[in-house]
Amino acid sequence: MTHYFISIKKFVDEPYSKILGYPKSTSSQIKARISELEKLKIKSIALTGPTTLGKIAILGKGYVGVVVLAKKGTKEVALKIRRTDSQRKEMKSEAVLLKLVNSVNVGPKIIDVSKNFLVMEYLEGIKISEWVNSLKGPGSTKKLKSTIRKILEDCYRLDQIGFDHGELSNISKHVIVGKTKSTLIDFESSSINRRPSNVTSITQALFIGSGIAKKSQRMYRNPSKDQIISILRQYKEEKSRESFEKLLKILRV
Ligand SMILES: Nc1ncnc2c1ncn2[C@@H]1O[C@H](COP(=O)(O)OP(=O)(O)O)[C@@H](O)[C@H]1O
Ligand SMILES: [Mg+2]
Secondary structure (H helix, E strand, O other): OOOOEEEHHHHHOOOOHHHHOOOOOOHHHHHHHHHHHHHOOEEEEEOOOOEEEOOEEEOEEOOOEEEEEEEEOOEEEEEEEEOOOOOOOOOHHHHHHHHHHHOOOOOOOEEEEOOOEEEEEOOOOEEHHHHHHHOOOOOHHHHHHHHHHHHHHHHHHHHHOOOEOOOOOOHHHOEEEOOOOEEEOOOOOOEOOOOOOHHHHHHHHHHOOOHHHHHHHHHOOOOOHHHHHHHHHHHHHOOOHHHHHHHHHHHOO
16 A cells, blocks of 8 residues: 655644644644654654544554654654653653564564654554454454464463563454564563563453454354363463463364
8 A cells, every 4th residue: 555655844733743742742842853753764654544643544542652654764664652641751661672572573573762752663454353353254264263373372472581561451452463464562561570471361362251252252162261261270380382282272273
């Protein structure tokens, strides 16, 4: 898809300035942020995506950031812009966490960071809940299973390095499914000081109680809730490859 990119110079004024300093900012704050973007070699931004900010289309919005599609040189990237009302004072700590998960091939690849911006790989895709709802026709059970397996493998690698994502119970906001790959996102609430529970949280979110679980139950015979809880208890006790494989087997993915 071709996107229409707008030079960051145009972002000093409304309505675009709202994106650089959401929800409220002064014009000197905006000017400072534009020069920060110039240092990062971000030249333009495309107003596109599934969410809106006022009347402007963007990739997404959370409590920490507003995410837009941007261009660094000729490369399309995702730009996470720190909200002016965010609890986080800077983006560097999230960048450190993202680098860590990238080391085991999880998450969008980090490209650059500054106080108010995180530049990362742009993930073209949709939220997992929407993706699951869109599944139909031959081959869809296979697709569902391989996507679930891929996500669980990512979570397993995070468990292995003692890294806890922290928000995987809210799966829909934190997994993007694309044409060729699925990726966990948003490591802003992550920690290396907690007992990791990525596999456990995501299995519960996928198989117990969610809309995704309902759909999956209709597509193939899922294990019972008791079976899932019991195998997760075993995995929790010993986070080995062997117990992880047992879990995959029980989940039939
Ligand atoms: N690398 C990316 N590529 C495409 N969209 C993204 C990317 N990162 C985040 N998004 C979108 O932006 C939304 C908000 O990003 P997120 O990192 O969750 O912000 P917050 O930390 O404020 O919760 C996500 O739910 C997702 O829809
Ligand atoms: Mg978030």
